[in-house]
Amino acid sequence: MSENKPKKDCCFASEGIEKVAKMLSPDEELMPLAEFFRIFGDFTRLKIIQALSAHELCVCHLAEIVNVSQSAVSHQLRLLKQYRLVKVRRAGKEKLYSLDDEHIMEIFNTGLMHLAEKKG
């Protein structure tokens, strides 16, 4: 922590620093955002997301497609739902999952593009 550290002008004047600090989104906005992005930061969940981008799917098929246990998918789907990446509807015995909105694939694809450009 850097509480009462005297402000230095190494790269930039003190007023500038304050300005940048003030311009940051409030913690109540940035913390949920970090939680939201953390959901993208897992291989299994990323496969679930990409699979759902192609088709609404039930839990057992998702488990087959991403090749993890039913329990594991279910746990991940709970997170994905909690953070509004996916939505569900019941259809008989099954529950059909799909992506919540366009933002999800927008983020996914921007990430892919970034990596493609930086490759090598």
Place this chain on the structure above:
Amino acid sequence: MSENKPKKDCCFASEGIEKVAKMLSPDEELMPLAEFFRIFGDFTRLKIIQALSAHELCVCHLAEIVNVSQSAVSHQLRLLKQYRLVKVRRAGKEKLYSLDDEHIMEIFNTGLMHLAEKKG
């Protein structure tokens, strides 16, 4: 794992499942993508990113702005650089960090928009 589980047609025919499975990006692409997104999934790093979106900054100023120790920012900057979210240039004693490209804030802002829409 779901190795030789007999394919069921619960929500969708078996051929459809195969199609979705085949359409997934290869692991060598999805795993780095997960690592890339994981970097966004931390409060401190998100603050660093947003601060850098406003201005190129040195380590000590970043530490002040995001309110963590110099060592902590430095460790995070190493990750941010490793995954190409930021770039550095030296200016005398200091090192000035800035965002690597537009994709970073594009992802950041799409996330913010998503949360804003889902609020409540």
Place this chain on the structure above:
DNA sequence: TGAACATATGAACAGTTATTCATATGTTCA
């Protein structure tokens, strides 16, 4: 109703991660 199917969930465990502390490296300038 009850058997069979589909999904969800809690506890436990192994692996990962963010910070701190101490210290090392790199740069400037008197």
Place this chain on the structure above:
DNA sequence: TGAACATATGAATAACTGTTCATATGTTCA
């Protein structure tokens, strides 16, 4: 050159995360 400043890094630790296993809940249909 060496003191002062700026940044980086390794080890240690506490907190968190993803999977598994066992089991519970919910739904259909005979």
